Amino acid sequence: MQRYQWEGNAMIQLKICLLGSFAVGKTSLVARFSRGIFSDKYLATLGVKIDRKRIQVDGTAVTLILWDMAGEDEFAKVQMSYLTGAAGYLLVFDGTRKLTFDQALILEERARTTVGALPFVVLANKADLEDQWEVSAGDIKALTARKWLVQKTSAKTGEDVDGAFEKLVRGILSRRGSSAGTQAQDSAES
């Protein structure tokens, strides 16, 4: 874990990636989380977009380096190598597009085989459009049955967006606290 002197406080800096199919709302979630804004316009991310956000989680100050990665489609593959050094990631799907749910499962597997088991939280995004959802409660239950953390979010309304990021950070911090050095991300950062 990297520690930086920052305004007099020891600062934990965590690299967090956002992973998911194209147009599921990764960039929108980051914009909502870090700047409190939302736009209906879809501007596909090219490569990766880097943002920073300082937050307090349970009294611990943390700087998040957010790697908002381009979604995958037939034109470009997700660069799994960008996960190197990440403390964890958010796996995002769009509840109104079942396909993106299926793709999220595939991305998780690819992430695991590339960089090992990292902490992650699944974000079921576009909760504001719940009446148009193709992903059912049963689908989501299947994830929680695997002990995955799932959070419904809406980048549009802001619903549970902060909570989702905090949930991930809490997971990362508690895992580090309880079993320092055993996680894949620790060795990658050394």
Add this chain to the structure above:
Amino acid sequence: MNQELCQVLVQSEGILVLVRLEGNRFRVAGHPPGWAAVLAHGGLHADQEVDAAEVFVFLELFLREAAIVWEANDGSSVTSEPWTETLATREELAFTATARKIGGKEILLVRGLGVDFDERYKVLRKARELALSHEKLLKETSEKETLLHCLVHDIAGPLTTVANCFQLLEAEQGLSEAGRGLVRLGRSATHRQHTMLREMLDLFAAELSTLDQFSVDVATAPEVLDCAHVVLRSLRHSFDMKGVSFQLLLSPPALSVWKVVGQREKLERILYNLLDNALRHAPPGTTVTLRLEEEERAIRVSVVDQGPGVEAEMSNRLFGRFQQGERTKGKVGLGLFFCRTMIKHWSGEIGHEPDPRGGTCFWFRLSKPDFASPREETRGDAAVPGEGPGDTPGNP
């Protein structure tokens, strides 16, 4: 002189030149381009020594690839994927980095891509946009197809019953010759109608265009109260049989015109579906209430039952396709799906909420024809109040 020229060129092209010292430490060669002054982590100046991976976290990974090129020293170069940073000015700027060895020096060029970046990738962005629109269109089409199937199905059911009755009648003894003729006539008519229904499915595309015909004109707009009377007449027996009473509340009671944006037959169908749904859930001895309320620009219609309420599990998805609760029987889901599709098509709002006195209130709101806004403005995804966040584990 040559070096100065190079310097100006590099700077004006928005390129930052870094010369490697060791590891990730670099020295800024010459004057950095304008964007370097507004990097989120403080500006760079000439001859400054920096950790490139701290200035651009993205580079930490790329520098490993770059090291291979510098080591190989064979004139080759490697360029990174683009990445985007938010500058101190809140502007976003995309970059690429190139590593190569020049004159024995290990050089890292960081190029600010500026507007030509957007130009270069316009096609890719457009392709993604189109892919998304295409997906949406497919989905809408299949929703409409479902709707059509649902209508056809609802018509075909009773028609089959009629056809069966004719068949039984034909087998009856003691039917006069004239009576037999009438039964034959009836049978052939039902047969014809069956064929027509099948053709309707084939003519699906045509149905889509008729879906668009609804009235925002005061003269031809449908009357909710009229529609309600028609529907109530057809449901009266069902109410009586189940021992459920019915009340109609108008607010204000004296209002004589209850016109809304929409289409008469479909509005009747919506009212029918909601009342039928309420009746299905109403225990004997209770009352179902239909309330029409005038609002400034709209009419709100609500149907309240005193049933057990909507199961929590179902609550969020009640208006979805083929949704049926455990307790409910019949084709509930399609009916509500139809209501939602039509109301949204007319730029209205629809939702449901628990009634304070127990039971459920299903409601919709349609504009008065004189207040209908142009469709483009209002057709966005109307929020469905009363449909709060779901029961996903992890939700607070």
